[in-house]
Amino acid sequence: MTPASTLAAGSAGTVETHFVDLPAPVRLDSGGELHPVRVAYETYGTLAPARDNVILVCHALSGDAHAAGVSATAAAASTRDGFGADDRDGSAGKALGWWDGMIGPGKAFDTDRYFVVSTNLLGGCRGTTGPSSTDPATGEPYGPDFPVVTVADMVRTQRAFLDELGIERLAAVAGGSLGGMQALQWAVLYPDAVDAVVVIASTHALHPQGVAWNAIAREAIMRDPDWQGGRYHGTGRAPDAGMGVARMVGHITYLSAPALEDKFGRRLQFADDVRYTLTEPEFEVENYLRHQAETFVQRFDANTYLTMSRALTYFDLARQHGDGSLAAALAGVRARTLLIAFSSDWLYPPAASEELAGALTEQGLPAELHVIDAPYGHDCFLLEEARQTPIIQRFLEGQ
Amino acid sequence: MTPASTLAAGSAGTVETHFVDLPAPVRLDSGGELHPVRVAYETYGTLAPARDNVILVCHALSGDAHAAGVSATAAAASTRDGFGADDRDGSAGKALGWWDGMIGPGKAFDTDRYFVVSTNLLGGCRGTTGPSSTDPATGEPYGPDFPVVTVADMVRTQRAFLDELGIERLAAVAGGSLGGMQALQWAVLYPDAVDAVVVIASTHALHPQGVAWNAIAREAIMRDPDWQGGRYHGTGRAPDAGMGVARMVGHITYLSAPALEDKFGRRLQFADDVRYTLTEPEFEVENYLRHQAETFVQRFDANTYLTMSRALTYFDLARQHGDGSLAAALAGVRARTLLIAFSSDWLYPPAASEELAGALTEQGLPAELHVIDAPYGHDCFLLEEARQTPIIQRFLEGQ
Structure with missing residues (x-):
């Protein structure tokens, strides 16, 4: 050291x-x-x-x-x-x-x-x-x-x-x-x-609301076809899409509504008006969520997420x-x-x-x-x- | 009439x-x-x-x-x-x-x-x-x-x-x-x-927290490969998995934590103990969420969900x-x-x-x-x- x-x-x-x-x-x-x-x-x-x-x-x-x-x-x-x-x-x-x-x-x-x-x-x-x-x-x-x-x-x-x-x-x-x-x-x-x-x-x-949020996060992972019943290792695919959604749910539950208001408000990503798109982030908070999802899947294993989430709901x-x-x-x-x-x-x-x-x-x-x-x-x-x-x-x- | x-x-x-x-x-x-x-x-x-x-x-x-x-x-x-x-x-x-x-x-x-x-x-x-x-x-x-x-x-x-x-x-x-x-x-x-x-x-x-919940629901739908960029009609597949997650998120946001406590508490699905499963519902609230997801996808179109969700966040x-x-x-x-x-x-x-x-x-x-x-x-x-x-x-x- x-x-x-x-x-x-x-x-x-x-x-x-x-x-x-x-x-x-x-x-x-x-x-x-x-x-x-x-x-x-x-x-x-x-x-x-x-x-x-x-x-x-x-x-x-x-x-x-x-x-x-x-x-x-x-x-x-x-x-x-x-x-x-x-x-x-x-x-x-x-x-x-x-x-x-x-x-x-x-x-x-x-x-x-x-x-x-x-x-x-x-x-x-x-x-x-x-x-x-x-x-x-x-x-x-x-x-x-x-x-x-x-x-x-x-x-x-x-x-x-x-x-x-x-x-x-x-x-x-x-x-x-x-x-x-x-x-x-x-x-x-x-x-x-x-x-x-x-x-x-x-x-x-x-x-029970916390139990529900954890269940939703796990569902998001397990419903991703790339989870493959948990046998994704070595397949070249991993349930990144579902993990991303799980992380987004987690993030919002970790923060308070007033904190989101302070940090993001309803500020738009670009210019002063919306762009009329379903697929792209329009609000800063939407962009933030995508970013959190992307960085998380790079460092965390989906089956470990399921395991930890289950343990904390059982406790x-x-x-x-x-x-x-x-x-x-x-x-x-x-x-x-x-x-x-x-x-x-x-x-x-x-x-x-x-x-x-x-x-x-x-x-x-x-x-x-x-x-x-x-x-x-x-x-x-x-x-x-x-x-x-x-x-x-x-x-x-x-x- | x-x-x-x-x-x-x-x-x-x-x-x-x-x-x-x-x-x-x-x-x-x-x-x-x-x-x-x-x-x-x-x-x-x-x-x-x-x-x-x-x-x-x-x-x-x-x-x-x-x-x-x-x-x-x-x-x-x-x-x-x-x-x-x-x-x-x-x-x-x-x-x-x-x-x-x-x-x-x-x-x-x-x-x-x-x-x-x-x-x-x-x-x-x-x-x-x-x-x-x-x-x-x-x-x-x-x-x-x-x-x-x-x-x-x-x-x-x-x-x-x-x-x-x-x-x-x-x-x-x-x-x-x-x-x-x-x-x-x-x-x-x-x-x-x-x-x-x-x-x-x-x-x-x-x-912004409401904007975030809606963004998460839409992400769950759009990240489902069966959404197919929105062109799922006529393919025999629809983003039911993602719609289910979207519906679960929605449901929990529509209810209060005390209401979930009153209705479900931490009651288990079966017997007096957990069964040590990641894939099956253990808590009544988990089972309820699955049920809500299943019934919703039978009656609602995913692209309409995206459209409505976007409209209410833009408002x-x-x-x-x-x-x-x-x-x-x-x-x-x-x-x-x-x-x-x-x-x-x-x-x-x-x-x-x-x-x-x-x-x-x-x-x-x-x-x-x-x-x-x-x-x-x-x-x-x-x-x-x-x-x-x-x-x-x-x-x-x-x-």
Whole structure:
């Protein structure tokens, strides 16, 4: 790792993605086991001799292990997601990690103090075993034969991976969106191994409108004939058209209506009048959507999208761990919990965080909730660094 | 028309769709003219000798001329759109018009008093000339050669059609969503021919998030290889996959998140656990979406969907008639205006109606705004009959 001093102040530096092959199969909620499993990961900061300063950060639907710093191996590729994030990448062009604003010296997850670990999730397409990995049974990519994995499967994979690194305990697990689900799952599955969880713009169970948006995105992919039942690898075709539509749906759900109003309004692409065309973008927001679709299909695997989307819709702590009761599901938790939600996030609305905070408090567990009034919708978890940072720093110092 | 007494009280009766061929070409905003143009229409009630009791009702994106009563010609096919509407059709199975709850003896648009006229819009696929009509230049369906039409083009077509019926003045023009845009357009284009307009769940210019949803729906259709650049007629293939996705997007935008929570929650399709499948619906809301997609493609033409969607995103009174100023665009209006919006409608939020009411009042024009607190989202305009009826009746009596 290049010293941070050679880069902008506060940067985690130039980083590389590493890989670990797990020695044992990963048990899956669907019944079987998966083996072999490789995990792609990055680390930022220094592991303390007592190994007690580890923070695991968990990515969201379309993220990867490259959470912070500048990638040495993928300097041309951007992995940052979302609204302003994409804008900044466009101007910076430096392949910053997806949470670079939150991880680094002096940042929310302070690498002067903590050893921050980030993995690509089970089922991913950026180095960790997923649908585009080789199925040892056939020698071909798994494709649709890759098992349908859950958030708990992802967390068990992270647990096995950390064992390989010789890390038993986590000072914290943190993530936004699907990443926040993993943090909650950690607290439930491994209560003795987690001191604190930071759950941002997330939920214990996605509401039905969110389930519907995810279903629509998956339908768009699976209805694309180039998906070929999931066996598109090696055919020279991939469901780019459907993936593009899925990405467009995702993007609009990540943003708030007022943010779109501020950024695009009803401004036209060309001149002062419309051109009377069905096939070409007329409004700036239409052009933006096309651009998002085009760049996304270049970097993301469709079967991984389906896998991640399914996992986050399945996630339901009350159903899976509490026989329908959220309080029962959380009864065994021992970690301190920080919940952050954003007022304009309609995909992961503050109500779910409020429900979580209430259920934790009911169990006598320490839970802290902050609803940040910010306009950018769900993407706030990637963008509102300045206001999240002091909250997270104070919470982590409290342990 | 069968007397209403043979049907349930309040019904407009058994109705038939009729057709008129316009004698002259329709001038289009895009520059050309369209000829021939046929208009499909239905009427309910009796035209007064003075011809002063005519109300034109205008349908929304996927509607047609069959607004009320029971269709004599399409008894098996449902034309009602939306949430509870579909449910009711499912149980009734009687091909009720899409606004049957609002049009009939004693209803909001009282056919004991008014002669209610409903047309299929220009560009439609249910009898009025549209992309699936025969292009006289080729003898083949227009397909993508059908002109890109605007709300003003639709209204000019209605004007020419009413001339053929010998109707000069309208006691009122009424509609919801795209139908409300037509009502506003009537007030602006033909101020001397309209006494009152009833604009429900509509806007003077769709906000950018709505523009985005419409763009996504159109992309889903046009990216379907079976769309074939719009020339799918006669090929034995149609973009059903893309139309299905478009319809799913539409449906979710027509409903509110709380309505989905009430109706579906996170209930699973089968048993008490998930089945770990990417390809099959697991949640009830997923199954509902598939059902909506399947039934829609059986009754609606993809090129008409594109045409209607484009027209409603283009609609922008301030840009088209006021050089950017809504007040200027409305300056020539002489009709009384009733605006109804619904608290949970996030596709056509009350804010637009409030802006319209403000701009009309600023011009010294009589405008009445009612924001109805109701949970069903945009679909309220089809469902909240009981609360709209007295408002509309009082407004119409006021003239």
